[in-house]
Amino acid sequence: MLVFVAKRLGSLVVVLFFLTLLVFTLGKVADSDPVRTYVGVNASAEAVTAAREELGLDDPVPVQFASFLGGAVHGDFGISLASKRPIADELSSRLPATLELAGWALMLTVVIGVSLASLYSRPGRVGAFLRFVFFSAASAPSFLIAMLSVLVFYKWLGGVLPAAGRSSYGPYEDGTGFYVIDGILHASPTYTWDAIQHLLLPALAASVGAGVALARVLADGISSSLSSPWARTARALGENEGTIVRRHALRNASSPALSLLAVQAGFMVSSLVVVEQVFSWNGLGSYLSGAIGVGDFPAIAAVCLILGAVYVVLNTLVDVALAAVDPRVRLS
Template sequence: MALLNFILRRALSAIPTLLILSIFVFLLLKLLPGDPAIALAGEDPSPAAIESIRVKYGLDQPLPVQYVKWLGGVLQGDFGVSIRTKLPIGEMLAQRLPVTLQLSLQAMLIAIIIGVPAGILAAIRRGSYIDVTVTTLGLAGLSVPSFWFGIILIMIFAVTLGWLPSGGFVNFTVSPLENLRYTFLPSLVLGTAAAAIIMRHTRNSMLTVLKQDYVRTARAKGLNERIVIVRHALRNGLIPIVTTGTLHLGELLSGAVLTEQVFGIPGFGKMIVDGVFSRDYAVVQAVILASAAIFLLLSLIADILYVKLSPRLQA
């Protein structure tokens, strides 16, 4: 019951956040230069054609009225219709979300496989050349721009070696193997930066835990060092790692714009860029709001994992 109340409190606290975010997104996009009606009307449109488009899409109404209508539709699961593709935005989100979700999950898997062992190793060998090397590589992973790293990987593995495709996407249901070939490089680009962050947090967390009395006691009892690290230190050091990993997954879902553009991945990133360039504000609003909702959901999942790992956090 305590866990259920905890979840309900966290879930209810997310509602005002989403509401405020929806207002800011709606108003900020209206401040962007350009008129979507003119962009939609094509070259040399007549004033009557532009006005008819404004009336058709409700762009002639006051901003508060437009916002209330948009929010009312969103609450009913209706995000409107794209003025560029004429498709329901809800269907577009449903098509693009699995692509970005797969890319983000693969990137996070790569980040965990690289970052957690590297962070543990750096903490155990603190001050050694291994620690210095891992820390330096982590700093490089944070500093290298994702688009530049993506281009370098394309030049090496696609152009020079010809092992992997340079871009595009194949649905997993069509060909699982081809899907993995097309998504490996962009996942590696995203996962490298995430691995650097996870490595740093893992190292710092493990350094703190390894100084605790219960770890010294376990060593004094003559336990094998591997048992001390895995059974005693790592479990308590997982909480900040869970924080970083879960929240960074939300960042990957909402922030893979440049990587998806470089590799031509038809996910949320490409969808929002196309929406901005075509003045398709309803699409941009829907993507940002959906990304924020996913991020808040992942934050809730992280909170639940905290409680499971350390029940005192319920208080």
């Protein structure tokens, strides 16, 4: 198992390197002049030359890549062309915001997936109706679900759940940036509960589609597990259906579900870009849309790199989990 994890970590580093190379190359071939974005269209020729120098654009391309890579490893993504501040500083409050939202969305995906799985394969008209509802929910784009949920929970139900921002109180000075964790660390139930309430709607909007897809795969997996020869063996040994599901079927059905979860996590990261806009969530997503608007390429590259890294790390985690669940992956 340790060897397996080490191997996966090794390939993780390789993938991250190529991701960096890809993002860097995109920046080079993109049809926008970083200097002009930096100094403005009306700047003098001297200012442009000085800016080129400052941004390191006179260096040979491999040197530029080396310094980009070196900076990225240390969490230094250069200077934002738009705000002229270090990108790392700008992201320091936004990264936890997105990670917190993504974490909750992922958690909700699993909760929705597991709890809907049993409803999904229900026979008869009720089952057919439920499948129709799930299917519609899963095919609706996340921004639509986001706007609908704002409409229902904020407008019609008189604001039972907040529909904008991360907190009614603002961040703690010495906080981690993860508001729920901060609330718990400061032993403040009010603050924690408020942060959770703010999280619920955006997390729900980002997780409904993935959750239904997960439910579907889980339901299929469990039903095919239950008709497998080894489930019959368990039955013949006197196990009841509940035990067979818990002890045998869930574990066997979870390999395809985990693979799907890894893919869905990737989609979720990209759907967060939109969801954050709807809920005025000050995370990477809203930062990215701002940066795209003004052609702030270093900022775009930084966000892409971070989101890519999150995606790759998630996938590695899923691979390791798969190996833990299925001995055939680990021991082949």
